[in-house]
Amino acid sequence: MxxxxxxxxxxxxxxxxxxxxxxxxxxxxxxxxxxxxxxxxxxxxxxxxxxxxxxxxxxxxxxxxxxxxxxxxxxxxxxxxxxxxxxxxYRYPVDYTDVKYECAKCCDTGFVDTKMCSCMREALVLAGIENSGFASLIREQSFDNFSLDYYSKNPLNRERMRKNVEYLKAYAENFNDIGSPSILMFGGTGLGKTHLSSALAKKVIEKGNDVFYTGAIDLFSEFEFDRYKSKGRDGAALIDRYFDCDLLIIDDLGTEIINQFSVSTLYNLINDRLSRKKATVISTNLSKDEIQKKYTDRIWSRLFGEYHILFFVGTDVREQKLLKK
Ligand SMILES: Nc1ncnc2c1ncn2[C@@H]1O[C@H](COP(=O)(O)OP(=O)(O)O)[C@@H](O)[C@H]1O
Ligand SMILES: [Mg+2]
Ligand SMILES: [Zn+2]
Incomplete structure (x- = not known):
C-alpha cells in the first residue's frame, strides 16, 4: 500500500x-x-x-x-x-480578483522553497491510502468510535485498554517523524489492534506525515518480489517506502510464512528504522514466547528492548458485536 x-x-x-x-x-x-x-x-x-x-x-x-x-x-x-x-x-468583495489558492503556504505549488508542503504530503498519503484499501478502515475506525464498554466485564482489562487508548492518543498528538518511539501491540484476535492502528494512522496523517500501513503477508511478499525481479530503471522505489515513511504500521506479524529470508528482512527493516529514529507500529497475535522462538533473539531483543509495548486484553469484540445483533 x-x-x-x-x-x-x-x-x-x-x-x-x-x-x-x-x-x-x-x-x-x-x-x-x-x-x-x-x-x-x-x-x-x-x-x-x-x-x-x-x-x-x-x-x-x-x-x-x-x-x-x-x-x-x-x-x-x-x-x-x-x-x-x-x-x-457593485457588491463585489474587495479581493474579488485576487488569486485564491487552496493552500496559502505553498500557493498550490505543493512546495515551500524546496520542501514539500504538508498539504501535498497529506494529499499523497491520502491518495496512497485510498489506493490500498486501508482507506475504508481509516474512515470507519477512529478513536471516537472505540468503546471501552467491550472490556467492562473485567475492570482490570478495561483499565488497561483505557491506558492503551490514552497512550495512543497522546502518541498521535505528539507524533514526530523523527524520534517518536516504536510500538508493539500484543493481543488476541478482535481486541482492537487494527482499529486503534487505523485511528492512530488517521491522526498522524492529518498532521501531514507519510503513513504506510501493511499487513505482514503483503510486506514480505513485496520484499520477496523485490529480491527476484530484475532491477529496472523505475524498479528501485517499491520497497523504499517501508524504510522511508514517517510511520510504518505492520499489522498481523506472524501470519506470514516465516523463513530465513523473512526474518532477516524484518530484522533489517526494524533495525534500519530504529537507527534512524523512525517509528514503526507492529501488531501481532503471537505470544512473547512465540516471537522469541520464531524470529530469533536479535529481533526479540530489538522489539522488547526498544519498542513501547501495549498489551491488548479482553474478549473478541467482533464476536461480542455479532452476539448483540
Ligand atoms: N473497543 C472497540 N470499540 C468498537 N469497535 C471495536 C473495538 N475493538 C474492536 N472493534 C471492532 O471489532 C472488529 C475487530 O477489531 P480489530 O481492531 O480488527 O481487532 P484485532 O486487530 O485486534 O484483531 C473491528 O471491526 C473493530 O472495528
Ligand atoms: Mg487486526
Ligand atoms: Zn500547501
Missing part, C-alpha cells in the same frame, strides 16, 4: 494544474469585472502602467524624481481607493 510512483505523478500533475487553475480563475473574475464595470477596466489599465511610469520618471528627470514619485504614488492610491469604492458599490 502507500503511494507509488504513479500516484505521486498523479498528485504532482494535479498540483501543477491547481496552480494554473487558481490563476486562470482569478483572470476570469477579472475579465468578468472589466466587462460589467468598465470603470474598473480603465483603473486596472492605469494601475498596470504604474511600474513603467516610475521607471521612466527615474530616467527622465533626476532632479524632480522624488517629487514625481510621490505624485505617482498618490495617483496609485487614489486609483486603488476608487477601485475599492466601485467594487463595494
Amino acid at each position: 502507500g503511494y507509488n510512483i504513479s500516484i505521486y505523478k498523479k498528485i504532482y500533475e494535479e498540483y501543477s494544474q491547481k496552480y494554473v487553475i487558481a490563476r486562470e480563475r482569478a483572470q476570469m473574475r477579472e475579465a468578468e469585472l472589466h466587462y460589467k464595470i468598465p470603470q474598473i477596466a480603465e483603473i486596472d489599465r492605469q494601475l498596470s502602467k504604474v511600474g513603467l511610469e516610475i521607471f521612466s520618471a527615474a530616467l527622465a528627470d533626476k532632479a524632480n524624481y522624488e517629487e514625481r514619485l510621490a505624485e505617482i504614488r498618490h495617483k496609485n492610491e487614489e486609483l486603488q481607493a476608487e477601485r475599492a469604492r466601485l467594487l463595494e458599490a
Whole structure:
C-alpha cells in the first residue's frame, strides 16, 4: 500500500494544474469585472502602467524624481481607493480578483522553497491510502468510535485498554517523524489492534506525515518480489517506502510464512528504522514466547528492548458485536 510512483505523478500533475487553475480563475473574475464595470477596466489599465511610469520618471528627470514619485504614488492610491469604492458599490468583495489558492503556504505549488508542503504530503498519503484499501478502515475506525464498554466485564482489562487508548492518543498528538518511539501491540484476535492502528494512522496523517500501513503477508511478499525481479530503471522505489515513511504500521506479524529470508528482512527493516529514529507500529497475535522462538533473539531483543509495548486484553469484540445483533 502507500503511494507509488504513479500516484505521486498523479498528485504532482494535479498540483501543477491547481496552480494554473487558481490563476486562470482569478483572470476570469477579472475579465468578468472589466466587462460589467468598465470603470474598473480603465483603473486596472492605469494601475498596470504604474511600474513603467516610475521607471521612466527615474530616467527622465533626476532632479524632480522624488517629487514625481510621490505624485505617482498618490495617483496609485487614489486609483486603488476608487477601485475599492466601485467594487463595494457593485457588491463585489474587495479581493474579488485576487488569486485564491487552496493552500496559502505553498500557493498550490505543493512546495515551500524546496520542501514539500504538508498539504501535498497529506494529499499523497491520502491518495496512497485510498489506493490500498486501508482507506475504508481509516474512515470507519477512529478513536471516537472505540468503546471501552467491550472490556467492562473485567475492570482490570478495561483499565488497561483505557491506558492503551490514552497512550495512543497522546502518541498521535505528539507524533514526530523523527524520534517518536516504536510500538508493539500484543493481543488476541478482535481486541482492537487494527482499529486503534487505523485511528492512530488517521491522526498522524492529518498532521501531514507519510503513513504506510501493511499487513505482514503483503510486506514480505513485496520484499520477496523485490529480491527476484530484475532491477529496472523505475524498479528501485517499491520497497523504499517501508524504510522511508514517517510511520510504518505492520499489522498481523506472524501470519506470514516465516523463513530465513523473512526474518532477516524484518530484522533489517526494524533495525534500519530504529537507527534512524523512525517509528514503526507492529501488531501481532503471537505470544512473547512465540516471537522469541520464531524470529530469533536479535529481533526479540530489538522489539522488547526498544519498542513501547501495549498489551491488548479482553474478549473478541467482533464476536461480542455479532452476539448483540
Ligand atoms: N473497543 C472497540 N470499540 C468498537 N469497535 C471495536 C473495538 N475493538 C474492536 N472493534 C471492532 O471489532 C472488529 C475487530 O477489531 P480489530 O481492531 O480488527 O481487532 P484485532 O486487530 O485486534 O484483531 C473491528 O471491526 C473493530 O472495528
Ligand atoms: Mg487486526
Ligand atoms: Zn500547501
